[in-house]
Amino acid sequence: MTATSASLRRRRRHEEVAERSIISTMDRRQPIVRAVVGIVGTAVLIALAIACAGPLLWLFKAATSTSTETLAQPFAFWPSGFHWANIVQAFDEVDFARYLGNTLLVCLGSWFFGLLVATTGGYGIAVLRPAYARIVSAAVLATLFIPGVISLVALYLTVIDVPLLGVNLLNTFWAVWLPASASAFNVLLVSRFLMTIPRDLFDAARIDGAGAVRVFAEIVLPMARPIIGVLSLLTMVAAYKDFLWPLLVLNRPDLQPISVALPRIADNTDLAVLMAAMFISVLVPVLVFLVFQRQFIRAAGSAGALKE
Amino acid sequence: MTTATDVTAPAAVEPVVAPPPRRRRRTPVTWVRHGGLTTLLFFVPLLLSFGYFSWWPILRSLVLSLQQTNFLTSTWVGLANFQRVLADPLLGTAVWNTTYFSLLAVVIGFPIPILTAVFLAEMRRTRGLGSALAYLPVIIPPVVAVLLWKAFYDPSENGLFNTILGWFGVGPIAWLNDPDLVIPSLVLYATWAGFGTGVIIYLATLMTIRTELYEAAEIDGARILRRFWHVTLPQMRGILLIMLLLQLIGTFQTFTEPYIMTGGGPENRSLTILLLIYRYAFVAGDYGRATALSLLLAVALSLLSGLYMWATRRWSTS
Numbered sequence: 001m002t003a004t005s006a007s008l009r010r011r012r013r014h015e016e017v018a019e020r021s022i023i024s025t026m027d028r029r030q031p032i033v034r035a036v037v038g039i040v041g042t043a044v045l046i047a048l049a050i051a052c053a054g055p056l057l058w059l060f061k062a063a064t065s066t067s068t069e070t071l072a073q074p075f076a077f078w079p080s081g082f083h084w085a086n087i088v089q090a091f092d093e094v095d096f097a098r099y100l101g102n103t104l105l106v107c108l109g110s111w112f113f114g115l116l117v118a119t120t121g122g123y124g125i126a127v128l129r130p131a132y133a134r135i136v137s138a139a140v141l142a143t144l145f146i147p148g149v150i151s152l153v154a155l156y157l158t159v160i161d162v163p164l165l166g167v168n169l170l171n172t173f174w175a176v177w178l179p180a181s182a183s184a185f186n187v188l189l190v191s192r193f194l195m196t197i198p199r200d201l202f203d204a205a206r207i208d209g210a211g212a213v214r215v216f217a218e219i220v221l222p223m224a225r226p227i228i229g230v231l232s233l234l235t236m237v238a239a240y241k242d243f244l245w246p247l248l249v250l251n252r253p254d255l256q257p258i259s260v261a262l263p264r265i266a267d268n269t270d271l272a273v274l275m276a277a278m279f280i281s282v283l284v285p286v287l288v289f290l291v292f293q294r295q296f297i298r299a300a301g302s303a304g305a306l307k308e
Numbered sequence: 309m310t311t312a313t314d315v316t317a318p319a320a321v322e323p324v325v326a327p328p329p330r331r332r333r334r335t336p337v338t339w340v341r342h343g344g345l346t347t348l349l350f351f352v353p354l355l356l357s358f359g360y361f362s363w364w365p366i367l368r369s370l371v372l373s374l375q376q377t378n379f380l381t382s383t384w385v386g387l388a389n390f391q392r393v394l395a396d397p398l399l400g401t402a403v404w405n406t407t408y409f410s411l412l413a414v415v416i417g418f419p420i421p422i423l424t425a426v427f428l429a430e431m432r433r434t435r436g437l438g439s440a441l442a443y444l445p446v447i448i449p450p451v452v453a454v455l456l457w458k459a460f461y462d463p464s465e466n467g468l469f470n471t472i473l474g475w476f477g478v479g480p481i482a483w484l485n486d487p488d489l490v491i492p493s494l495v496l497y498a499t500w501a502g503f504g505t506g507v508i509i510y511l512a513t514l515m516t517i518r519t520e521l522y523e524a525a526e527i528d529g530a531r532i533l534r535r536f537w538h539v540t541l542p543q544m545r546g547i548l549l550i551m552l553l554l555q556l557i558g559t560f561q562t563f564t565e566p567y568i569m570t571g572g573g574p575e576n577r578s579l580t581i582l583l584l585i586y587r588y589a590f591v592a593g594d595y596g597r598a599t600a601l602s603l604l605l606a607v608a609l610s611l612l613s614g615l616y617m618w619a620t621r622r623w624s625t626s
Contacts, residue, residue: 020519021429022535024526033532041431044424048441051500056444058468059456070459074468113357121354128347136351143362145613149561149582150606151365153589153598154372158365182362187354212346241449243564248590259451263568266455275459278452289447293440297508300443304509304547 056282063087063279067271086276094265096258096277100284103240103257109177110239111232117181118231122190123220127202128212137191144184155179156248175249180239186231189302193227194220230299233292240285372599389600399601401576402584409491409498409580410559417499418552421506426540428507429514439511446504454568457497458484461569484570487577494565494578506551510544517543549620556616557609581605 027033062070064082073079090096124130125137159169159179169175197220205215221228243259250256253264258281266274289296339345373389375382393399421442428438445453460468461483473479483493517540525535541548563582566572572579572587581601589598 020522021514021517022426022522022540023430023532024522026526027532037430040427041434044427044431045434045438045441048424048438052441052444052504055453055456055460056448062459071462071464072466074462074466074471117353117357120350120352124347124350124354128350130344130347130351132351136354139363140354140358143358143366145610146366147557147561147606147609149585149602149609150369151362152585152602153595154365154368155361156589157372157377157595158360158368162360163364178357179361181353182357182360184358184362212343212350216350237447241451243449243451244567244586259449262451262455266568271459274455278455281452282448285447285449286444289440289444296443296447297439300446300505300508301512304505304512 056286059275059279059282062272062275064276065272070271070275083272086272087280089270089273090277090280093273094269094277096280098254099256099258099261100280102255102261103259105173106176106246106257107236107239109173110180111235113177113181114183114186114235115228115231118183118186118190119221119224119228120216121187122194123216125187126191126194127197127199127215127220140184140187143182144188152244159249170249171252171255173255176239176242176246179245180235180242183235185303186235189231190224190227193224197223227302229295230302233295233299234303237285369599369603372596373603374596376596378593385596389596390604392597393601393604396584398576398579398584402579402581405491405576405578406560406562406580406582409495409562410556412492412495413498413559414552414555416495417503418555420499421503422510422544422548424503424507425510425514426536428511435511439508442507443504445501448501450501450564451568453501454497454565457500458569461493484578485574487574490570490574490578494562494569497569498559498562498565502555509547509551513544513547514540549616553613553616556612560605560609 023033023037028037058074061077063086064084065078066080066083069076069079121136121140125133125140159175161168169178201219202215205219210218240257241259246257247260250260253261256264258277262274262277262281265277269277374384374386376385376388377383424438424442428435428442431438462468462470463480463482463485464470465474465480467480467483469483470480473481481489484490521539521543522535525539530538561582562580563586566578566580566583567586570578572583582605585598585601585605588594588601
């Protein structure tokens with residue numbers, strides 16, 4: 001696309017006559033089409049709001065109501081006023097701050113190791129390309145096609161007795177951080193991105209006397225910033241959402257992230273307090289999402305592009 | 309560049325002082341001088357991470373499935389683990405439940421994100437808002453969402469869903485406690501939790517469809533619905549086929565929903581294959597049997613993927 005047509009397109013979008021899709025601008029001039037598009041569009045939006053934001057609003061209501069109100073009248077809006085005390089109780093009685101802290105540690109560690117493996121590995125496969133890179137890349141790719149379930153038990157047995165090192169990672173955060181870093185998807189995402197950078201750039205840097213480390217630190221990392229952003233979001237969200245694996249390797253209650261702790265305390269905690277705890281656990285990712293909305297959508301989109 | 313010289317295996321390197329300046333000879337020393345060691349260092353995190361936590365566990369699964377193991381000793385038992393898996397009367401139940409769950413999830417869950425994305429693509433001003441709303445359930449940790457939906461499915465008259473049904477004079481329904489409704493209830497939740505990803509991915513694909521195709525169809529007299537059928541869907545075919553396969557592979561490994569919502573009940577009617585694996589390994593401590601079942605599931609899924617790829621390729625060439 002040339003510069004002129006791009007700027008033309010941008011100007012057009014500015015005039016609210018964006019790129020076309022199934023329905024053309026000419027169709028939209030017809031009043032019937034306009035009415036149907038308007039009505040259906042509004043209906044879809046309302047349905048999405050009720051289905052997707054509704055449960056979260058209800059959770060907020062339940063978190064600030066008493067248990068009996070929630071159980072007896074699920075659609076009554078605060079019949080006896082707001083009960084902010086539930087949220088205080090969640091921190092006092094359930095030790096919720098600790099679970100939140102553990103979640104933060106799990107996320108940060110998974111992010112760090114995920115990024116370390118993906119960027120260095122992606123750089124090796126896409127840019128350095130030694131003779132064995134092909135074998136490594138094929139072996140990484142192969143794990144993408146093998147269903148994760150195959151190694152669940154074997155991975156658990158590996159973690160409780162790491163070969164050659166003989167250490168037991170059970171009930172340490174390493175048991176969550178390290179296995180999460182072995183993500184073929186992440187490595188692929190980075191190496192695909194780096195392959196689109198013209199090789200002349202690296203060659204020029206090499207001729208100027210920059211070693212592999214300097215090229216990595218001063219060219220690759222800054223240039224890969226968009227993909228690192230995408231990767232950061234994906235790894236953090238995955239770590240925040242993960243349940244089965246932390247459930248297996250973090251038995252000790254004082255080490256558990258909220259995803260493991262919540263179901264454990266669910267049955268013997270007052271409903272209102274549980275709802276308050278759940279509300280806080282939702283609030284964190286939702287706020288992050290609202291701030292980085294564009295990046296999230298781009299991350300999900302690029303993940304989809306890779307699947308294609 | 310290093311590519312031409314580092315064919316030699318990364319052998320132990322002695323610190324030799326003055327290397328011979330001949331370029332053609334490939335010795336460990338020239339390998340190091342040409343940056344081979346630095347290159348290898350960049351591969352170390354990946355090799356360690358994948359070696360320990362991906363490649364080795366996969367290989368070990370193959371061994372474990374033929375062994376009886378407690379933590380101290382392992383004995384070879386041949387195919388006994390597989391025999392014990394196949395002899396378990398619960399296996400049929402789990403396979404049936406999982407298949408039912410997956411197929412129902414495709415029937416209900418597959419068209420919804422496609423239609424949502426197509427509608428959103430037509431909505432110029434509210435597209436961003438709509439896609440953000442659709443993505444909201446994906447952001448929520450599944451554990452919280454599952455616990456929340458468990459509360460919605462409260463079988464009493466005052467449960468949230470039953471209250472809504474009550475407005476229309478229906479119910480109350482037992483939802484998760486009803487053996488016939490437990491899987492549909494889980495599918496309803498899973499659809500809600502996952503459709504946002506599909507919406508975003510399809511929306512990104514829809515935006516790449518070339519406008520000339522629509523214009524050509526329009527000139528040929530194709531109305532809006534026919535343009536959807538003859539231009540939009542064929543253009544999305546590639547991603548639709550991949551997403552369908554990924555959804556099948558994902559739903560065949562369903563665990564969190566039945567584990568937290570029902571524990572596999574009532575009457576084992578929501579016992580999935582992964583829940584059975586979990587029970588074998590982490591409730592009964594029978595790692596060999598659990599690995600054998602994992603392996604069977606993995607082989608089945610690989611066969612499914614292979615067959616699927618083969619069928620779609622054949623279909624697209626004919």
